[in-house]
Amino acid sequence: MRHKKTNLFYGTGYHLDIFWNIDDRQLDLDASPPRITHHYRYQDLKGINTEKYSQSGLSANATFDSRDNVVNPYEGHLAAFSFRAFPEFLGSTTNASQLWMEYRT
Amino acid sequence: MNLDKTRPRNVLAFWTYGWFVNSGTSPYLALPAIGWDMFARSGRPYTQGRIRGEDLVFAETEWRFPLQKSKDKWGGVLFLSLPSQAQFAKPKYWFTYNHTGRFDDRWSFGFDINYRTTGLIPLNSSLTAGRVGLNYHTKTGFRITGGYAWFGTFASEADQIWLHEDRAYQQVQYNHKKGNINVVHHLRIEQRWRQQFTNEDLDETISTFTNRYRYLIQFDGPITNYPDNKTGFRWQLANEFFIHNKEEVGYMLFDQNRTLAGVLISPPGKMSVAVLYQLIVQQQPFLRETFLINSFRITLFQTLDFRKKKKNIMEKEIPVID
Incomplete structure (x- = not known):
């Protein structure tokens, strides 16, 4: 939605990422010493399933865009802000929130 | 940002973003990672996902300039990009x-x-x-x-x-x-x-x-x-x-x-x-x-x-x- 007649836009969104059947080919737990991957180590540390998980949540977004051309701008600014919340009750494997802040000129 | 008023194609551009897991735990493949922006352009020349962590900060600057004296057909580009992954105390x-x-x-x-x-x-x-x-x-x-x-x-x-x-x-x-x-x-x-x-x-x-x-x-x-x-x-x-x-x-x-x-x-x-x-x-x-x-x-x-x-x-x- 555009705020009045300004370069400010805002909106909400829904995000769904389902990862399943994760086949970590570098991982070899039977080797000696076991060959551990970053994925395995992180998931193990946080106590999350290493083969499947999902992230489902809502986001609040705002963008300020005064660029003259989106593909090859000569002047103007772009500032973007996105907050994404992934609570367990919406189907996420773990509670989490993420923040995205961006600026271009 | 224009560098030369008579040559609009002489441009210095900046791009920066921060992407953070600010509470809770995100699964590994959903963590902030380089190259997962809308057009998958950040962090050239790293492969997408090469840099990954709970908190990611990225900055890139690019100079686009014309190569011909007066025409605009050929131009050049130089860029410098600095992706960084860090761990902060949760704010x-x-x-x-x-x-x-x-x-x-x-x-x-x-x-x-x-x-x-x-x-x-x-x-x-x-x-x-x-x-x-x-x-x-x-x-x-x-x-x-x-x-x-x-x-x-x-x-x-x-x-x-x-x-x-x-x-x-x-x-x-x-x-x-x-x-x-x-x-x-x-x-x-x-x-x-x-x-x-x-x-x-x-x-x-x-x-x-x-x-x-x-x-x-x-x-x-x-x-x-x-x-x-x-x-x-x-x-x-x-x-x-x-x-x-x-x-x-x-x-x-x-x-x-x-x-x-x-x-x-x-x-x-x-x-x-x-x-x-x-x-x-x-x-x-x-x-x-x-x-x-x-x-x-x-x-x-x-x-x-x-x-x-x-x-x-x-x-x-x-x-x-x-």
Whole structure:
């Protein structure tokens, strides 16, 4: 939605990422010493399933865009802000929130 | 950003973003990672996902220039890109609604509601507070305030959920301008009656009385110069220093220092929003340690004017961080 007649836009969104059947080919737990991957180590540390998980949540977004051309701008600014919340009750494997802040000129 | 007015194609461009898991745990493949922006262009020449972590900061600058003297058919590009992944202590969040109502040329009232949390998902409240005050605006540009505040600290370990604090405060504020930069000073004295646990079992409390003095200096200036009917952007910088006077509070008078920096967004109308990063250096009285606390503060300011008669004073109220 555009705020009045300004370069400010805002909106909400829904995000769904389902990862399943994760086949970590570098991982070899039977080797000696076991060959551990970053994925395995992180998931193990946080106590999350290493083969499947999902992230489902809502986001609040705002963008300020005064660029003259989106593909090859000569002047103007772009500032973007996105907050994404992934609570367990919406189907996420773990509670989490993420923040995205961006600026271009 | 154009480098040469006669050659619009001579452009220096900047791009930066930060992507953070600010509370909870994200699974590995959903972590912030390089190249997962909308057009998968960040972090050239790394493969997508090469740099991954809970907190990611990226900056790229690019120079696009023409290669021919007057024609624009051929051009060149040079870029430098700096992706970085780091681990920060999880920040706190402070949300505030701050209201000022002017009902007389000399008098106004203000109140604010604060909510502080140490995590958003899962939500982890730490403090709720409210403050009311009456302001008197002098002819010489001072604003004198007296008021009362209640603070409730959330103590989830104990059966008693809230630790109450009653506070009376007096404040003097003075604003002046340097060019198009606003400078605000305020000095505040607080009388605090705080409820505290007396033992480690957290089942008994006493109320202690202390005085605290705080001085704030705030600067704000325009980022963009738009006319009144467009959204205004201002930068804001502030520092506030606190001293506490009672000995049982700690072995030092120094209580805390807060440094803030951020942006104030004012769409046309009576509301504006400040998004600020705040670094707190705080003295922990009993542990005899100094702590660093990262926090983000989001404040919604609303200023209303209830004056019915002709208004003699039309100066705009400057949103001040509280």
